[in-house]
Amino acid sequence: MAETTTVPQTSQNTARRVKFVITRQDTPETKPYTEEFDLPYRPGMNVISALMEIQRNPVNANGGSTAPVCWESNCLEEVCGACSMVINGKPRQACSALVDQLEQPIRVAPMATFPVVRDLVIDRSRMFNALKKVKAWIPIDGTYDLGPGPRMPEKKRQWAYELSKCMTCGVCLEACPNVNDKTDFIGPAALSQVRLFNAHPTGEMNADDRLDTLMEGSDGIEGCGNSQNCVRACPKGIPLTTSIAELNKQTTKRMFKRWFAQ
Amino acid sequence: MKGYYARKVHSLLGVIPLSLFLIEHAITNYAAFDGGQEGFRKAVHTLNDLPLVFFLELFAIWLPLLFHGVYGLYIAYQAQPNLGHFKTERNWRFILQRVSGVIAFVFIVWHVYSTRFQITLGNTTHDELGGFMHNIVTQPGFFVFFLVGVIATTFHFANGVWAFLVSWGITVGPRAQRISSYACLGLFVIVTALFMLSLFAFRGEEFADTASAITTLKTMIG
Incomplete structure (x- = not known):
């Protein structure tokens, strides 16, 4: 250099x-x-x-x-x-x-x-534990060859790529007034990863599992208080608040589905 | 009940019924400005002629208010403000939402005690409410408390509607959230104006006429 x-x-x-x-x-x-x-x-x-x-x-x-x-x-x-x-x-x-x-x-x-x-x-362990908790991956292993997955539309791939830039740096958690000793809030980074993997055509097959983890316990998506510091602080320019609002929509739908479909 | 569902109920109750009631309250009070003593009396009567009014008050005002207020205090306690390093408009609103919520909680507890509860105790009646209010808001200290309390409540209401739209996934993108901010600002201005006009109307000489006003005030203070 x-x-x-x-x-x-x-x-x-x-x-x-x-x-x-x-x-x-x-x-x-x-x-x-x-x-x-x-x-x-x-x-x-x-x-x-x-x-x-x-x-x-x-x-x-x-x-x-x-x-x-x-x-x-x-x-x-x-x-x-x-x-x-x-x-x-x-x-x-x-x-x-x-x-x-x-x-x-x-x-x-x-x-x-x-x-x-x-x-x-x-020690940023809590961020990696959060990724494990929300299953921020795409399960492709089976006891037999599962074959090729569905294709991802190019338009979707373009915005999903932005979410995939997350480097788990923890800046959004530090900027968030609701991530502290008094709450268990999982933080914006892991939430945005749920949106990423729920958008993936294969990851989508486990979308409900990921949403359920955000609605259980006391560390889920309800911890967001809309200060929107995360999106301002993110060094990668990830639209974190859009991810959170989109997941608000997905969990709301999931909540009604669980109530009325069971 | 904890976590997701408690927060969801908190959010829902803030809009249905509490925001709707606040708007209704502003419109009823506006009758004091628009129709004077008689107009206000009529508006109060219309409201109290609603069927099952006690249960309406219980399930549409008191219980939702209690849950929203107490759970809201817990939400306010959980925040760790960082305005010093993030002086953005949204972060200001985040803090103000919590501060205004606490002010509104104190104000509303006092307000319900000093008006609705006095009716229950028999210290005043629905017909005398106008004069009763006149005697409260003509005292400078109480008037300032009213102004602060009302503005805190209407800000909490308008910004709360904005946050509700985000929390239920209705406004998702930054553009939608910006436009809903302007809409909620408009809502804040209108509802605050209605309350302000009624507060200043209650200070007018017209409302001083009610005969038993001074005695009821004495019983309230003493």
């Missing part, structure tokens, strides 16, 4: 510095605290490259040596969902958070809706 080839000499960039205030936490049980860092500026740097700089030279703004900040990241191109964190108050991907576009000091904190493992590393 261009930025790696244009790294200036260390002596030249003493003029510009970048200030970071990072919320840290040593273990899942200990209390969080903030630590300030003063880093040399490099053109095109993002929050991840800043964290890498701290890793190379773990010294805080007071000049004291400290443990390097822990974080998670993989793809560095906003498709894997691993580097979600709260940057200047907004949950987003750290890899696409360019320092040039951020107000300083840059405040970085873990998405505390999830259990914090250490520093910026969070």
Whole structure:
């Protein structure tokens, strides 16, 4: 990438510095605290490259040596969902958070809706458990060859593809005022996946099972309070609120069907 | 009853019967502005001449109000506001829906106690209600409480209708939800205007005539 080839000499960039205030936490049980860092500026740097700089030279703004900040990241191109964190108050991907576009000091904190493992590393297990719960897959295995499935109309495929961009990053759950310790709400991401798999011609065969899980217990679709922060926060631009409203329609129909057809 | 069905009942009761009753209430009150003392008395009489009026009140107002109010407090408690980081119109409405709901709950409990329950106690009658209201709303403190309570209630009603349309999967896409927002804004303006006109009408000298008004107020306060 261009930025790696244009790294200036260390002596030249003493003029510009970048200030970071990072919320840290040593273990899942200990209390969080903030630590300030003063880093040399490099053109095109993002929050991840800043964290890498701290890793190379773990010294805080007071000049004291400290443990390097822990974080998670993989793809560095906003498709894997691993580097979600709260940057200047907004949950987003750290890899696409360019320092040039951020107000300083840059405040970085873990998405505390999830259990914090250490520093910026969070445990997103609840999202994957939610996908299992709603059966966010298409069952194609049988004891014999089931043959080819029905074709998907191209028009449907186009909007369904948008839903399939979900990377389970957890930003929508962090943005949602109804995902917290006081509720069991499963969150927008898993709901949108129900819409995706219910739209698929083969997945549709299990549509009712998925809808039923959204209507049982206390973690289902009723947890949505229409703040619509999720659709604003989603880094992939997934129409989450349209998915939720569409599922509201599907579950409502399912409810009446269950009442009157049994 | 928990989860999906409780929330669905909560949502349904908000529109049928509570929103319908609120509109009816606004129209009845408007008679105070439109027809004065006599018009209001007639409107109240028409309403109380409905067959099985006690059961209508019980099943179309009191019980739905109780469930919607109490379950609504629980919904409000569950939210963790984050307006600081998401200053969007929808997030404002999310918060205001919960805040206005709590204000409306307190206001309505007081309002039912100070009017309908006083009739049950025999401190006033349907015929004297106009004068009774005059004595409440001519006191600046109660008048402000009324203004705040009414606006909170009508906002909660209009925004609640918008949310109902989403929650029942009637308005699905962003365009439908935007257009229904404007429609609900119109609903808010109309119903609020009807209540405001009646509140200011109750302050008029015409309603001061009712003879027993002052004594009934004394019994209410004392």
